[in-house]
Amino acid sequence: MTDVVKNLKEIKKSLAAVPEKFNLGRVGYIPPHIIAVSKNHSKDKISVLLESGHRIFGENKVQEAYTKWPELKESYTDIELHLIGPLQSNKAKDAVRLFDVIHSIDREKIASAIAAEIKATGKSLQLYIQINTGEEEQKAGVMPKDADRFIKWCRDELHLPIKGLMCIPPVNEESAFHFALLKKIATRNGLEKLSMGMSSDFETAAGLGASYIRVGTAIFGERNV
Numbered sequence: 001m002t003d004v005v006k007n008l009k010e011i012k013k014s015l016a017a018v019p020e021k022f023n024l025g026r027v028g029y030i031p032p033h034i035i036a037v038s039k040n041h042s043k044d045k046i047s048v049l050l051e052s053g054h055r056i057f058g059e060n061k062v063q064e065a066y067t068k069w070p071e072l073k074e075s076y077t078d079i080e081l082h083l084i085g086p087l088q089s090n091k092a093k094d095a096v097r098l099f100d101v102i103h104s105i106d107r108e109k110i111a112s113a114i115a116a117e118i119k120a121t122g123k124s125l126q127l128y129i130q131i132n133t134g135e136e137e138q139k140a141g142v143m144p145k146d147a148d149r150f151i152k153w154c155r156d157e158l159h160l161p162i163k164g165l166m167c168i169p170p171v172n173e174e175s176a177f178h179f180a181l182l183k184k185i186a187t188r189n190g191l192e193k194l195s196m197g198m199s200s201d202f203e204t205a206a207g208l209g210a211s212y213i214r215v216g217t218a219i220f221g222e223r224n225v
């Protein structure tokens with residue numbers, strides 16, 4: 001069986017070596033938090049990580065998350081659960097109830113549904129806006145040219161607690177360009193947090209200022225879909 005605890009340790013080691021690897025100098029580097037992406041993985045595997053002390057996890061589907069996390073969150077009350085996948089407005093209610101952070105706000109309908117649910121429940125949540133940095137048709141996310149306007153609308157009209165931006169670079173492109181673009185959009189909008197980097201490119205993301213990296217395969221092994 002995959003040694004998830006060992007894998008997580010290796011990732012932390014790689015993150016600690018990032019300033020040296022990219023010649024950043026140590027000053028100012030804060031290693032990103034690691035979201036252990038447990039989609040398609042069992043509660044048993046998740047529990048091993050929980051027992052080792054890890055508390056930050058991510059899922060990409062609301063429905064799948066409900067099969068695992070309500071119970072786990074009862075046993076470990078300090079879990080920080082992230083929704084990193086696309087969200088439909090009819091799932092907004094369930095999403096707000098279960099998750100602590102949502103990374104995939106990308107259109108008015110979703111933003112409004114979440115705002116309504118936050119208002120109804122009074123739950124304190126952290127939100128990220130997903131940017132489609134590669135401008136890919138099939139991919140979720142706000143187009144870069146619309147980002148400033150959408151961010152402002154979410155804040156000013158809906159008073160949403162927007163903390164940062166998230167992106168998923170196109171598979172066949174250099175991630176660094178997309179991470180840098182995400183940072184640029186965040187900075188000019190006064191947003192501090194960046195959700196970027198996965199198993200294949202988390203070191204690059206860390207070097208470019210990621211606050212959260214989202215790592216599945218490198219921790220849990222291949223997913224059986």
Ligand SMILES: *Cc1c(COP(=O)(O)O)cnc(C)c1O
Pocket residue numbers: 037039060084085168198199200214215216217218
């Ligand atoms: C699945 C997923 C990840 C993790 O991907 P790995 O390559 O397995 O690390 C990260 N972000 C999102 C949005 C995902 O859906």
